[in-house]
Amino acid sequence: MKTHFRWLVLPVLLYAGCLLPACSKDKKSNVPGGSGSADRIFYSGNTAFKILDLRSGTEKSIINNAAESHQERYDVARDGSQIVFYSESLTSDDITFTIYNADGGVIKTFRVGKYVSGIPKLSPDKSMIAFIWQPASTYPDKYVAVFSRDGRQLRAFKGVDDYAWTSDQRLLMVTSNAFYLSSADLSTAQQLRNLNGLPEEPEQLDISRNDKRVAFVSGSHIWMINMDGSGLRQVTSSGNREWYPAWSPDDSRIYFNLDWTGNCLELRVIPSDAAQVINIDPHTDGPAPRIMLNGNRICSQSQPMARP
Structure with missing residues (x-):
């Protein structure tokens, strides 16, 4: 045709x-700051797609992805x-x-x-x-x-x-020179701001649940911008790479993967309202704690998608 x-x-x-x-069989997790979080973390391990339930501290595998x-x-x-x-x-x-x-x-x-x-x-x-x-x-x-x-x-x-959906089903999009936001019917798009001030073109966009802020990766670190194009700022810094930022359902935390060993993208979490750039030492938990499972770090191949 x-x-x-x-x-x-x-x-x-x-x-x-x-x-x-x-x-599968459920396993216990150690959650930074206690087990009061209402989040479930969906992520891809090396052999299965999994759900880590921070409410109960258990994990289960739901999809075989080894191949x-x-x-x-x-x-x-x-x-x-x-x-x-x-x-x-x-x-x-x-x-x-x-x-x-x-x-x-x-x-x-x-x-x-x-x-x-x-x-x-x-x-x-x-x-x-x-x-x-x-x-x-x-x-x-x-x-x-x-x-x-x-x-x-x-x-x-x-x-x-790259792109992400807003809660009212518009598309926030990145081209080689600017951020754009589509109309509700996806028929048009208008520019929000150019990419001046960024080390590299944004990727791995994730929009907060209240549609006010966008977390993304530029130059191997996490950045943030308001949905109206204002407030561009760097969120994380390290001698390594911070990837795949993902908002918690209440917008108070950002989960992400820290790549520093070459064989494990560690699942970590930071507060979303930190006033200064968060400098991450990969050898410690502060100020970006690891999320642990049976005393072992979690290695995620994908964005740690946080859901209620």
Whole structure:
């Protein structure tokens, strides 16, 4: 089938309307600061996708991912009820998304095709899935594509390198030179601010539940910006790399992965309201405590997605 295009020119950013023809055993955890947290941490280990329940201090494995080449490519719905899982063939030309419930049961599977990259992300109401796409027909152009749960492409924005959903189902997007925020119907986007003041282009965006702040990675450290484009500041610093920031459901904490050993991305947590840059010593727990399991550190291959 022939691919059809329609374009709407925006400031710097282009919108494309269509790009596809189809238009275990529980274990105990040690929680920093006690076990009063209401958070559940969904994360990808080396052999399984897991849920660490900080309320009860237990962990369970729900999806076997030992054979997956991209163990970090998952997303969890904001209410923690569903998980979208990326899987690719050995030739990388057949990409499938599988949607699971929080017990690991399959809800739905659909094939996207090829040229998919990045992490698929569920919209807050779970009706749509977005991901970065670079189809051969328009190469080297790159898009954030939005699909329905039955595999139909709904929208696409050109030139987007990373993105995140707001609670009202708009897309916050990063291009090579600016932050953009889409309209509610995903038909247009406006620039929030340029990227001046950052060491590298932002990636790994995560938006607070109240839609007021955005945590992201730039230059291997965590930064933050207000949703109106103000308040740009660095949050963490170290001689290593801090990756995959994720807001807690009450916006008081940011979970992240500290990469300093080369073989383990440690799961750590910091307060989200620290007034100064948090300098992290990887050999100690303060001021970014490890979250431990049976006295051992947790090694996460993915963003530690915190859900209620």
